[in-house]
Amino acid sequence: xxxxxxxxxxxxxxxxxxxxxxxxxxxxxxxxxxxxxxxxxxxxxxxxxxxxxxxxxxxxxxxxxxxxxxxxxxxxxxxxxxxxxxxxxxxxxxxxxxxxxxxxxxxxxxxxxxxxxxxxxxxxxxxxxxxxxxxxxxxxxxxxxxxxxxxxxxxxxxxxxxxxxxxxxxxxxxxxxxxxxxxxxxxxxxxxxxxxxxxxxxxxxxxxxxxxxxxxxxxxxxxxxxxxxxxxxxxxxxxxxxxxxxxxxxxxxxxxxxxxxxxxxxxxxxxxxxxxxxxxxxxxxxxxxxxxxxxxxxxxxxxxxxxxxxxxxxxxxxxxxxxxxxxxxxxxxxxxxxxxxxxxxxxxxxxxxxxxxx
Amino acid sequence: xxxxxxxxxxxxxxxxxxxxxxxxxxxxxxxxxxxxxxxxxxxxxxxxxxxxxxxxxxxxxxxxxxxxxxxxxxxxxxxxxxxxxxxxxxxxxxxxxxxxxxxxxxxxxxxxxxxxxxxxxxxxxxxxxxxxxxxxxxxxxxxxxxxxxxxxxxxxxxxxxxxxxxxxxxxxxxxxxxxxxxxxxxxxxxxxxxxxxxxxxxxxxxxxxxxxxxxxxxxxxxxxxxxxxxxxxxxxxxxxxxxxxxxxxxxxxxxxxxxxxxxxxxxxxxxxxxxxxxxxxxxxxxxxxxxxxxxxxxxxxxxxxxxxxxxxxxxxxxxxxxxxxxxxxxxxxxxxxxxxxxxxxxxxxxxxxxxxxxxxxxxxxxxxxxxxxxxxxxxxxxxxxxxxxxxxxxxxxxxxxxxxxxxxxxxxxxxxxxxxxxxxxxxxxxxxxxxxxxxxxxxxxxxxxxxxxxxxxxxxxxxxxxxxxxxxxxxxxxxxxxxxxxxxxxxxxxxxxxxxxxxxxxxxxxxxxxxxxxxxxxxxxxxxxxxxxxxxxxxxxxxxxxxxxxxxxxxxxxxxx
Ligand SMILES: Nc1ncnc2c1ncn2[C@@H]1O[C@H](COP(=O)(O)OP(=O)(O)O)[C@@H](O)[C@H]1O
Ligand SMILES: [Mg+2]
Numbered sequence: 001x002x003x004x005x006x007x008x009x010x011x012x013x014x015x016x017x018x019x020x021x022x023x024x025x026x027x028x029x030x031x032x033x034x035x036x037x038x039x040x041x042x043x044x045x046x047x048x049x050x051x052x053x054x055x056x057x058x059x060x061x062x063x064x065x066x067x068x069x070x071x072x073x074x075x076x077x078x079x080x081x082x083x084x085x086x087x088x089x090x091x092x093x094x095x096x097x098x099x100x101x102x103x104x105x106x107x108x109x110x111x112x113x114x115x116x117x118x119x120x121x122x123x124x125x126x127x128x129x130x131x132x133x134x135x136x137x138x139x140x141x142x143x144x145x146x147x148x149x150x151x152x153x154x155x156x157x158x159x160x161x162x163x164x165x166x167x168x169x170x171x172x173x174x175x176x177x178x179x180x181x182x183x184x185x186x187x188x189x190x191x192x193x194x195x196x197x198x199x200x201x202x203x204x205x206x207x208x209x210x211x212x213x214x215x216x217x218x219x220x221x222x223x224x225x226x227x228x229x230x231x232x233x234x235x236x237x238x239x240x241x242x243x244x245x246x247x248x249x250x251x252x253x254x255x256x257x258x259x260x261x262x263x264x265x266x267x268x269x270x271x272x273x274x275x276x277x278x279x280x281x282x283x284x285x286x287x288x289x290x291x292x293x294x295x296x297x298x299x300x301x302x303x304x305x306x307x308x309x310x311x312x313x314x315x316x317x318x319x320x321x322x323x324x325x326x327x328x329x330x331x332x333x334x335x336x337x338x339x340x341x342x343x344x345x346x347x348x349x350x351x352x353x354x355x356x357x358x
Numbered sequence: 359x360x361x362x363x364x365x366x367x368x369x370x371x372x373x374x375x376x377x378x379x380x381x382x383x384x385x386x387x388x389x390x391x392x393x394x395x396x397x398x399x400x401x402x403x404x405x406x407x408x409x410x411x412x413x414x415x416x417x418x419x420x421x422x423x424x425x426x427x428x429x430x431x432x433x434x435x436x437x438x439x440x441x442x443x444x445x446x447x448x449x450x451x452x453x454x455x456x457x458x459x460x461x462x463x464x465x466x467x468x469x470x471x472x473x474x475x476x477x478x479x480x481x482x483x484x485x486x487x488x489x490x491x492x493x494x495x496x497x498x499x500x501x502x503x504x505x506x507x508x509x510x511x512x513x514x515x516x517x518x519x520x521x522x523x524x525x526x527x528x529x530x531x532x533x534x535x536x537x538x539x540x541x542x543x544x545x546x547x548x549x550x551x552x553x554x555x556x557x558x559x560x561x562x563x564x565x566x567x568x569x570x571x572x573x574x575x576x577x578x579x580x581x582x583x584x585x586x587x588x589x590x591x592x593x594x595x596x597x598x599x600x601x602x603x604x605x606x607x608x609x610x611x612x613x614x615x616x617x618x619x620x621x622x623x624x625x626x627x628x629x630x631x632x633x634x635x636x637x638x639x640x641x642x643x644x645x646x647x648x649x650x651x652x653x654x655x656x657x658x659x660x661x662x663x664x665x666x667x668x669x670x671x672x673x674x675x676x677x678x679x680x681x682x683x684x685x686x687x688x689x690x691x692x693x694x695x696x697x698x699x700x701x702x703x704x705x706x707x708x709x710x711x712x713x714x715x716x717x718x719x720x721x722x723x724x725x726x727x728x729x730x731x732x733x734x735x736x737x738x739x740x741x742x743x744x745x746x747x748x749x750x751x752x753x754x755x756x757x758x759x760x761x762x763x764x765x766x767x768x769x770x771x772x773x774x775x776x777x778x779x780x781x782x783x784x785x786x787x788x789x790x791x792x793x794x795x796x797x798x799x800x801x802x803x804x805x806x807x808x809x810x811x812x813x814x815x816x817x818x819x820x821x822x823x824x825x826x827x828x829x830x831x832x833x834x835x836x837x838x839x840x841x842x843x844x845x846x847x848x849x850x851x852x853x854x855x856x857x858x859x860x861x862x863x864x865x866x867x868x869x870x871x872x873x874x875x876x877x878x879x880x881x882x883x884x885x886x887x888x889x890x891x892x893x894x895x896x897x898x899x900x901x902x903x904x905x906x907x908x909x910x911x912x913x914x915x916x917x918x919x
Contacts, residue, residue, distance in 0.1 A: 057815055059368070076375070077818045084819040090812035094834045103830075104820030155820060 005191045006031040006054065006159055011063035013049050013215075019061075023049040025215030027063070034189040036182070037220075038202040041212030042238065047195040048163055050212075054193060055084050055161050067158070083152035084161040088168065089144045091136040097147050098123075098132035104155045122150040125184070142173045149181070153188070160185070162194040166201065178204055199239050203227070211235050229272065233355060236284050243290070243324050245283040246357060249275045257354070259283060261347075262299055262320045268352045280357040287327040289351035292317065292337055297344030303337045319345060369738045376824040382728045387740075389725060390747045393792050397762030398754065401616070404765055405609040413610045422589075427614070429506070430575060430590040436510040437517065437574035442566045444514060445521025447662055453529040456648035457659045459666075466666045467522045469673060470515060472896045475579030475855045476873045477889040478512045480882055481672040483584060484679065484686040486511075491686060504586030512580050515669060517573045521566035528562035547651065568626040572619050576755030578856035579870075583877055591615045592856065595757045599860055609765065612758040623753035624746075679886030686882070695887035704888060707867035712895055714783060714866070715851035718790035722851075723843040725791070726798020727836060731828065733799070734806045735814070752796035756856025763789060764860055781863045789858050790851035797850065798843035805839030806832070841907045845900050852896060 008029040015021040024046040031037050039047045052058045054065060056077030064071050072080060083104070092100050098119055105115045123129050126146045136144060145165065152160060162181075166174045182205050185192050196202050202209045203223040210220040211234075219231040230236035233244065250265060251258040252275050258267045261283060275281065292315065301319040308331070315326040315337060324345070328334060337343050374380045404410060417423045448467050452460055470478070486493045486503045493501040503511075532555065540550045581593040589597075591611060598607040649655055679685035683692050698704055726748075733745045751759070767779035779785040813835065817827040833840070855870040862868050869892055876885040 055815075055819060057818075077815070078821050078823055082819065084816070086812040086816055088810055088812060090810060090816040092813060092817070092831060103817065104822070107817075107820060107822040107826060151816075151820065161819075 005033045005035075005068060006193070007064075007066040007069075008050070008054070009064040009066065011050065011053060011065065012061045013046070013053060013058060014061045022215050024053070024060075027212075027216055029210060029217060029220070031191060031193060034191055036185050036192045036194065036205060036207045038194045038196055038206040038209050039212055040196055040199060040202040040209050040239075041218075043197055045212045046215040047197070047212055049215075051084075051161055051163050051193060051195050054159070055082055056080050081157055082159040082161055083155045083157035084163070085148050085152050085165045087164045089136075089148040089165075091144055091147055091151075093136055095136075096132065097128065097134050097136070097139070100136065100147060101132075101151045101154050103151065118154050122154045125153070126150040141169050142177065145169065145177060146180075149184075153184070153190075158191060160190045160192045162192070162196075164196055165194075166196075167198075174201070181205065211238065213238075229353065230284070230355075231272075233282065236353075236355070241287050241325055241327075243285050243287065245285070245322065245324075247281050247283045247354075249277055249279045249281060252277055259354070262322075264298060266349075266352070268349065268354070271354055273354060273356060275354075275356070281354045282357045284353045284355060285324075285347055285351055287314070287325040288329065289348040290317075290324060290326040291346040291348070292326060292328065292335070292343045293346070294335055295344055297346050299345040301343055301345045303339050303341050303343060306337060306339050317343065317345060366739050369736075372736075376828075379728075379825040379828050382724075383732055386725045386728045386732070387744060389791075390729075390744065390795075393763075393788055394747055394750050394754075397759065397766040398616075398750070400765040401609050401612050401758065401762045404606065405613040410606050410610050413604075413607050417607075417610065426589050426591055426594050429588055430592075430615075432506060433509050433513070433581075433588075433590055434571045434574045436506070437513040438567045438571040440510055440514040441518040441570040441574075442521045442563060444518040444665060445523075445566055446525055446563065447658065447665075448518070448522045449525035449529050451658055451662045452526055454649045455655050455658060457655065459663070463662055463666055466669050467519050469669060470517070471519050472849050472853070472893065472900075473516070473673070474853045474873065474889045474892040475870055476583055476877050476885060477676050477893075478515050478672055479508075479580050479583040480679065480877055480885055480889075481675045482508065482512050484882065485672065485675060487686075489686065502586075504584060505588040508584040508586075509580060509588065509590075512584055513574050513577060515672065516577070516580065517570050520569050520573060524566045524569070525559065525562050528559055532558055547649070565626050568622050572623050572626075572753070575615065575619055576757070576856065578757055578859065579874070582874065592755065592757050595761070596859070599761065605761070605765065608761045612755075612761050615755055616758050619755055620750075620753055623749075627749065627753075676886050676889050679882055680890045682883070684883065685886060692883075695883040696891075698884050699887045699891050704869075704872060704884070704891075707869045707872045707888075708891060708895070710783075710866050711852055711869040712899075714787050714868075715790060715848055716899075718787045718794060718851050719844055719848040721787075722791045722794035722847040723798045723840055726795050726843050726847075727802040727833075727840055729795070730799050730802025730806055730836075730839075731832060734803055735811065748799045749796045751792040751794075756793065756854060757859070759789060759792060759857045760860040763857075780861065781865075783866050785861050786858050786866060786868065789861060790847075790854065793854055793857050794843075794847035794850050797846040801839040801842045801846070802836060805836040809835050837907065841903060844903050844907065848899050848903070849896055852892065 006029075008027055011024055011027040011029075012022075013024040015023055027046070027050060029037070039050060041047055049058060053060050056072075056075060060073060065073055067080070092103065095103065101119045101122060102115050105118060110118075119132070123132060126149060128143065128146055128150060131139065131143065131147075136147070139147065145168075148165070165181075166177055169177060178201055181194075194202075194205060196205075206223060208220055208222055209226050211218045211226060213232075213234050219226060219235045221229075226235065226239055230239060230242070236242040236244075245261065247259045247261060249257050250260055252270075255270050256267050257270055257275055258265055259281065260266075266283075299319050301317040301324070303315055304318050304323060305316040307314045311329065311331075313328045313331045313336070315328065317324050317326055326345075376383075445467075448463060451457065452464060483490070483503060485491050486501065486508075488494070488500065488502055488504075490501070490503065493499045493503075536554055536558070537550055540554045541547075545553065575590075576592065578592045578596060581588070581590045582596065585593055591614065595608055595611045595615065598604045598611060678689075680695050681691055681693070682688065683690040683694075699708065729744060729748050733741055733748070754762075763785060764780055767776075767785060770777050779788070814827050814831055817831045818824070822830065853870065855874065858868060859871055859874075862871050869888055873885045873888045873892075876882070876888065
């Protein structure tokens, strides 16, 4: 079995005089050697706090942090073999690019010529050649970001930590840096924990995504697992869009269940949950798995709203009193549907997914 | 509970793991405890001991006491009112009017900050006194400037800069879009001012008012010189120590002065700042359109100009006083006063004062920054107490600090570990440091709040210890605040009178007390020459500190608007 580089065990962090702010609430996470894990969740769910505990800037109220099997709770941040890249880059404004990158090596009292050599290497690696003498305020946002990354990489850390590092860049640059970070991480094989609230960023970067909610990890898995088999309503709702249709189990066999769907019966594979007859469930289906047409079909609905977005059209369709979101790609190709018109609705049978409903 | 204790212990252990930084913290905290808490405690214990009972009986029986308290209140309220008004006017003109001479007005309002005590009083007496150049010679009036009106005039001129700087910061920070929003909702100019701007400035106005009140109460120099028969608490304390050698009475009166002063100071410090809508970042929030009404604009400008002219006249006239035979009577030119100060009796005072202030300044500034860093960046249980104590040095009137020092250090303490300090130069340096620390702490706190803690965390994450981070990252980033601290400390020290007046001995001559001697015995010429020399020393030193510590600083920004 592969040993985890970084393990978080039952991590708890409370803030406030009365310990009434539960920022992190019994969090467990294993991160393997060389793995890229993102912590994804809405603002305030405890991502930053978790990352800062890993870095050593906050000490856990309870729980353990293990690096290569050894507890590091009491080790101060400057003694941990990790490097962090901050949201606002936190470049030292009074030092040049070169001095910023060399800072950690100087602190370690490495010989001058080695420092030079290493800094030159990362400057090259990060496409920063020739900028060594610039001051941080003379750099563009993207360059500052690269310097921040270079400053962390030059330390050859065992773990690389990122806290929403791309949130200050414009959309195009963000996509570009995203690719660059992924490429570097793959090449250097550094274990990485990356905090973001942007699901596209998480999906494109991570080997595994840990979706956080209220100080806990709600689900952890590959981007595909997270999207296609969300373990909770929260995850389904937070990652992409989802329709939740209330339903009831009519019949249940070993590998299939039958459900009621808008007055019809639907049989689908059981999935991760086992149900008994009459159990209440949510049927979950992504908007892109719903199809509209003018032909006769199983279900008939009325278009309540149509929003044209160029590459897609988003519809709100009412079926049997319930409103379903539908996304149609490539709208120039297929039919268009007017608000108020009636359409027939089809669901991709394999795209359904269920979760228990209380 | 045990978890609580464990946590606290862990916090304290962190504080001790920072090498020389920990040592700095320790020294600073011990300093606060030993030179602020202990002397104040001494005043409390003396003034509440049985020996003090007769003093209270005498004070309560004597009608004069109540008169003194009443006098003090009148003076405080008058100064607070007038000073806030003038400060508001200057700030308003600076921020909201499009008029010439704004930079001149700004520099004029900074002048009283670096001015030695007595300067304004002396000049005002010679200009507006019984035989004043303007009142008697020019206008033929028989006007007696001594007393409440004279006091309020000189105190207003001396302290309005406090109100000006507070309100200037606040007005700059006001978001102009609020004003625009109100205007676009149909409110007229006057209504916008009344319903949007003024309410936002209320905390600033209240805070200026309270600060000025406290400053006026604490001032000693002006009541001594221009108070005449109008006795206030500070001058009463002076008399009981210098005239009557009655330390007990001094302690009791100090307590009477201390309680309201502290109360108001902390109302100002904690309450007002919490009820503030405007956060002062130092950066202007945007560009607000200057006030258009010509009538209002030029009226305010004229008033401002007149006040500025008065200040220029007063300070210019001091220079005149220093180079004429008998100021106010014989205007024949002479260099004898300057000879007295620079080459004669005064030269020792000049070097002594400069030396002691120069020793106190870096100590106060460094401790100020360390305390600021401790208060802003570290979590530990005594943090609020440290913060609170560090401002005490300024909140407590100087006379009270002086008496506390006498009571605390007029004999060896801690079993002889600390020798008797009264009579030494050391005690004067210590008093200077106590008085200067608060300003350094304030400017340090403001500076440290300004920069992202991520900067220090980044350093730490790259392997630097706390001490290295402080030295390589924090210090360079707060350098402007450090310089501001240096300048404030030096200026405060070299111009301070009330805190050291009871501590000076003949071995060490201090310029401010020399000025008092000369002025009290009517030798205004020598006193004026001292004042001019003192201002010259302050300005030169500020220039020097710029050169040594660097030039892109907050202080520069303060002068350079
Ligand atoms: N230093 C702190 N003091 C008090 N509360 C805090 C502190 N840091 C974070 N919190 C609270 O903890 C919760 C989680 O914060 P954070 O970890 O920053 O969330 P995220 O990074 O996911 O947005 C929030 O409710 C936040 O207000
Ligand atoms: Mg965050």
